[in-house]
Amino acid sequence: MSKTLLLLHGDGIGPEVITQVERVIDVLRVSYGFKLNVESALFGGASINACGVPISDETIARAKSADAVLMGAVGGPKWANAPRDKRPEMGLLNLRKEMVVFANLRPAICFDALADASSLKRELVAGLDIMFVRELCGGVYFGQPRGIDVLPDGSKRGYDTQVYTTGEIERVAHVAFELARKRKNRVASLEKSNVMESGLLWRQVVTQIHQDYYSDVALEHVLADNAAMQIARAPKQFDVLLTDNLFGDVLSDLAAAITGSIGLLPSAALGEKGKPGLYEPIHGSAPDIAGKGLANPLAAILSFEMALRNSLEREDLADLLYTAVIAALNKGARTKDLGGTLNTSQMGDAVIAEL
Numbered sequence: 001m002s003k004t005l006l007l008l009h010g011d012g013i014g015p016e017v018i019t020q021v022e023r024v025i026d027v028l029r030v031s032y033g034f035k036l037n038v039e040s041a042l043f044g045g046a047s048i049n050a051c052g053v054p055i056s057d058e059t060i061a062r063a064k065s066a067d068a069v070l071m072g073a074v075g076g077p078k079w080a081n082a083p084r085d086k087r088p089e090m091g092l093l094n095l096r097k098e099m100v101v102f103a104n105l106r107p108a109i110c111f112d113a114l115a116d117a118s119s120l121k122r123e124l125v126a127g128l129d130i131m132f133v134r135e136l137c138g139g140v141y142f143g144q145p146r147g148i149d150v151l152p153d154g155s156k157r158g159y160d161t162q163v164y165t166t167g168e169i170e171r172v173a174h175v176a177f178e179l180a181r182k183r184k185n186r187v188a189s190l191e192k193s194n195v196m197e198s199g200l201l202w203r204q205v206v207t208q209i210h211q212d213y214y215s216d217v218a219l220e221h222v223l224a225d226n227a228a229m230q231i232a233r234a235p236k237q238f239d240v241l242l243t244d245n246l247f248g249d250v251l252s253d254l255a256a257a258i259t260g261s262i263g264l265l266p267s268a269a270l271g272e273k274g275k276p277g278l279y280e281p282i283h284g285s286a287p288d289i290a291g292k293g294l295a296n297p298l299a300a301i302l303s304f305e306m307a308l309r310n311s312l313e314r315e316d317l318a319d320l321l322y323t324a325v326i327a328a329l330n331k332g333a334r335t336k337d338l339g340g341t342l343n344t345s346q347m348g349d350a351v352i353a354e355l
């Protein structure tokens with residue numbers, strides 16, 4: 001039975017990069033007999049424009065019944081001042097929450113051909129292969145109460161709540177430890193237990209899970225600020241980095257920069273085994289370059305590669321696609337973010353030529 005992939009092109013450069021994924025899927029169909037149902041739905045600003053909400057209930061239902069969902073990008077200046085529930089980003093947060101994809105895998109790999117595109121010296125990043133496991137359904141992104149109140153003197157008070165329960169920490173910790181066993185068997189857990197109560201609980205729960213189930217895996221606790229410094233200084237010391245929603249958001253952008261370009265990094269958001277995964281390039285909608293054919297489609301293509309591997313049960317095609325991306329880079333294919341001259345669809349051509 002063929003699997004179903006739901007495409008959410010979204011905003012800004014989203015449609016441009018997802019179009020390249022659709023081309024890749026066509027090649028896999030024609031040349032490798034790949035069978036896949038591909039559907040699409042409106043999402044983000046595009047959905048707000050058409051039906052007033054960043055994601056409709058119907059689209060959420062379709063996402064939950066698909067095997068995998070691939071999102072392009074979301075947001076843009078047009079909606080920046082809209083009320084929160086009318087903002088494109090809320091579509092993404094609702095989707096993550098509704099799909100219960102609590103473990104966000106964000107690999108930061110420095111491809112050999114691109115080591116000179118890094119903001120760091122080649123020797124610091126060559127061969128880099130680290131994996132963030134970012135908690136994605138909790139923390140300050142969803143904690144209540146939150147709001148902006150008006151104080152008696154007319155000034156305002158804005159607040160958010162950082163909150164984690166034992167269960168939320170445990171389920172994402174299991175994912176990180178399991179993953180580490182298939183890699184270099186090391187987990188660094190990042191929090192601010194020196195300042196935050198939720199950070200202290202995070203450290204306690206991760207310690208307990210490690211002791212009860214994964215004593216064969218090396219665990220270290222690193223304060224998130226120190227982790228930022230270590231990532232910028234000597235990133236290769238890490239293997240799996242387990243962290244909360246907000247620190248994971250910030251630190252994965254940092255990790256992206258040192259791999260050469262944020263246009264390269266894919267992600268997979270996973271929930272319970274057997275449930276659909278949500279795949280997203282970690283870059284944003286990049287409104288400044290949208291519609292100009294300048295976007296690098298590799299993060300989207302590699303997100304689809306993660307979908308093939310983690311949700312679509314086609315590891316063979318994932319290997320093939322991954323090899324094709326590396327081969328294209330090795331032959332010098334570069335979009336502008338990597339110092340090259342290829343436009344978005346020419347980068348797609350380069351990968352397709354290798355396929």
Ligand code: IPM
Pocket residue numbers: 074075089092093249282284
């Ligand atoms: C990311 C993005 C999102 C986030 C935005 C678009 C809501 O920055 O996936 O890293 O903050 O999680």
Ligand code: MG
Pocket residue numbers: 249250253282
């Ligand atoms: Mg982010």
